[in-house]
Amino acid sequence: MVHSKVVIIGSGPAAHTAAIYLSRAELKPVMYEGMLAGGTAAGGQLTTTTDIENFPGFPKGIGGGELMDDMRKQSERFGTEIITETISRVDLSQRPFKLWKEWSDGENDEPAHTADAVIIATGANARRLDLPGESQYWQNGISACAVCDGAVPIFRNKPLYVIGGGDSAAEEAMFLTKYGSHVVVLVRKDKLRASKAMAKRLLANPKVTVRFNTVATQVLGEEGPRGLMTHLKLKNVVSGEEETVDANGLFYAVGHDPATALFKGQVELDSEQYIVTQPGTSYTSVPGVFAAGDVQDKRYRQAITSAGSGCIAALEAEKFLAEHEDSEETPAAATEAGQSKIEPAAAEQNGQAAKEKPTDSAAPEYRQNPLL
Ligand SMILES: Cc1cc2nc3c(=O)[nH]c(=O)nc-3n(C[C@H](O)[C@H](O)[C@H](O)COP(=O)(O)OP(=O)(O)OC[C@H]3O[C@@H](n4cnc5c(N)ncnc54)[C@H](O)[C@@H]3O)c2cc1C
Numbered sequence: 001m002v003h004s005k006v007v008i009i010g011s012g013p014a015a016h017t018a019a020i021y022l023s024r025a026e027l028k029p030v031m032y033e034g035m036l037a038g039g040t041a042a043g044g045q046l047t048t049t050t051d052i053e054n055f056p057g058f059p060k061g062i063g064g065g066e067l068m069d070d071m072r073k074q075s076e077r078f079g080t081e082i083i084t085e086t087i088s089r090v091d092l093s094q095r096p097f098k099l100w101k102e103w104s105d106g107e108n109d110e111p112a113h114t115a116d117a118v119i120i121a122t123g124a125n126a127r128r129l130d131l132p133g134e135s136q137y138w139q140n141g142i143s144a145c146a147v148c149d150g151a152v153p154i155f156r157n158k159p160l161y162v163i164g165g166g167d168s169a170a171e172e173a174m175f176l177t178k179y180g181s182h183v184v185v186l187v188r189k190d191k192l193r194a195s196k197a198m199a200k201r202l203l204a205n206p207k208v209t210v211r212f213n214t215v216a217t218q219v220l221g222e223e224g225p226r227g228l229m230t231h232l233k234l235k236n237v238v239s240g241e242e243e244t245v246d247a248n249g250l251f252y253a254v255g256h257d258p259a260t261a262l263f264k265g266q267v268e269l270d271s272e273q274y275i276v277t278q279p280g281t282s283y284t285s286v287p288g289v290f291a292a293g294d295v296q297d298k299r300y301r302q303a304i305t306s307a308g309s310g311c312i313a314a315l316e317a318e319k320f321l322a323e324h325e326d327s328e329e330t331p332a333a334a335t336e337a338g339q340s341k342i343e344p345a346a347a348e349q350n351g352q353a354a355k356e357k358p359t360d361s362a363a364p365e366y367r368q369n370p371l372l
Contacts, residue, residue, distance in 0.1 A: 003114045004030045006317050007099060008080075009087045010121030010259075012044025013303045014293025016071035017310030018119050018317070023078035025318055030081045030113065033072075035102065037086040037122070038259050043068035044123050045294075046303060049139055053151065055303050067303075085112075092118065092266040092286050095324075116324060117288045117317045120267075120275060121310060122259035124294040124301070126252060129163070133219030133229070137250075141221060141229030144252045146172035147302065150179050154228055155249045157181045161232055163216060164253030170194040170202040172253045177207040180249065185210045188237060213238045219250060258295050267291070274298050282313035288324070290317050 006022055008015050011033035022029040033042040041047045046064035053061040076082060089100035091111070097118050098111035126144030128134060134142060143149040146162070150172075160180035162173045165187040176183045185202065190212045192199040202208055214234055221229035232247035258274045268276040268285035275284055275291040282290040292313035293306035 001110050001112065001114060002030075003096060004028065005115065005321055006030075006117040006119065007032065007097075007113055007115040008119045008121060009090075009099070010034065010044070010119075010123060010293065010295070011042045011072070011082075012046065012068075012121060012123050012293055012306060013071065014123075014295075014306040014310035014313070015044075015119070015121035016068075016075045017307040018121060018292060018314040019075035019080040019082075019310075020071075020078060021311055021314030022317065023075065023080045025314075026079075027318065027321065028079060028081070030083060030115075031075065032083050032085055032087045032099070032101070032113075034086045034122075035084055038125055038257075040123070040125065042084060043072065045125070049148070051152070052148075052303065054148070088262060090118070090262055090266060092263070092289055095288055097288065117290065117320055119282070119310075119313045119317055120263065120284070120289065120291045120295055121293045121306075121313070122295050123306075124256040124258040124274070124298075127255045127257060128252065129216070129254065131216060131219055133221070136227075137219045137221050137229040140227065141248060142219060142250045142252070145301070146175050146251050146253075150176050150251075155179050158248035159184070159246050160249035160251065161186060161216065161247050162251045162253055164255075165189060165191070166193040166253065166255075167195055167198050168255075169253035170198045172251050173202060173208050174205060176249070176251065177205060180207075183208050184245075184247075186214045186216055186234070187212050188215050189213070216250065217242070220244070256294070256298065256301070258298075260295060272298060282309060282316050288320055290320075 005027050006029045008018050008029055008031040015031060019029050019031050046068050049064040051061040052064050052067055055067060086102040087099050088102040089105040091098040096114035096116055099113045100109060101112040156179055158180055160176050160183050162169050162183060162185045169185060173183045173185045185208060187210060203210060214236055216232050217235045218233040219229050220231040221227050231244050232250060233244050235242045260269055260273050260275055267289055270276050275296040277284055277291050277296045282292050284291050290313040292309040294301050297305060
């Protein structure tokens with residue numbers, strides 16, 4: 001069993017940003033990046049898409065896979081140990097926290113890792129509908145993120161469809177009116193689930209049509225691996241009537257599944273299974289356990305907001321670890337050592353006497369962080 005100060009679970013922008021900060025602070029983080037965890041490759045959701053045009057620093061855009069490869073290299077460059085395994089069981093009831101890997105997580109198995117702090121950055125997966133044609137035209141007309149993909153040329157001045165009846169669907173549809181010739185919202189039921197105000201705005205938008213009692217049954221389009229979707233088959237669930245319509249974009253707004261099953265009952269989750277964090281922080285209900293990225297954010301769900309929250313989690317984990325070390329030092333020992341915060345081993349390595357007065361330069365780098 002291996003012990004680390006901090007373990008990161010996940011491998012998207014949140015996890016890698018946390019890893020970059022923690023490794024630069026010499027905390028030697030270990031990242032479990034997952035082995036097709038939840039069906040997504042290590043690197044997270046961006047590995048499933050092509051061009052990212054809204055991540056700052058890339059004026060010409062960058063491929064999702066390329067961006068995540070670069071983040072991985074940056075994490076490794078500063079000393080993050082990356083393990084390509086999925087964490088399938090955790091015990092967060094006491095420190096050190098215990099983590100088990102997939103396939104060796106039985107009752108009698110030793111944990112693979114223990115850690116003083118854990119950062120959860122396991123993301124959330126957009127729900128799909130498994131429509132015929134869906135896998136062929138995924139990212140070739142079908143998307144689960146209007147804000148991410150709406151501006152790409154294939155949708156400009158074209159008829160676009162949104163599936164869903166909640167606030168997200170309404171927001172996505174109104175956002176898409178900037179790009180499409182017209183936006184149709186397909187609602188399975190005879191009313192919207194969106195808030196009253198949102199529903200009112202949606203129904204009043206001249207570029208939007210809401211079709212109630214209507215579902216998509218098939219996506220049709222060009223042949224070949226890069227072929228784009230061109231049509232959609234629809235069905236009225238009341239009359240049973242079917243039709244085929246021109247459609248160059250189809251946006252799913254049917255919810256996300258945060259990857260939190262293994263944390264259930266251990267950290268507080270909300271009714272939609274997202275990890276609850278204190279607003280503006282990465283603090284979960286368990287001291288020492290931090291959450292970052294889409295796993296705790298059902299509103300923005302962007303690469304850059306995930307990266308930002310990964311930074312917050314790293315700084316808060318650093319602070320936690322520093323305070324945790326302080327509280328473990330006995331007051332008497334601290335006084336005898338001249339209030340030194342230097343660990344004995346570190347002091348020995350530096351050839352310093354334990355009673356020597358501490359200096360900023362002798363403190364580990366993460367203790368010098370002016371934010372802490
Ligand atoms: C098709 C698509 C296109 C998108 N385009 C854009 C865009 O253009 N711009 C933008 O800003 N955003 C875009 N997004 C949204 C963006 O991808 C997400 O907001 C972002 O990736 C979330 O990052 P994250 O770090 O929270 O985790 P994720 O990217 O969700 O990654 C988490 C990863 O952690 C790993 N993992 C999960 N569970 C475990 C476990 N138990 N053990 C070990 N590892 C585990 C898995 O590999 C998982 O995928 C897009 C999303 C999709 C689906």
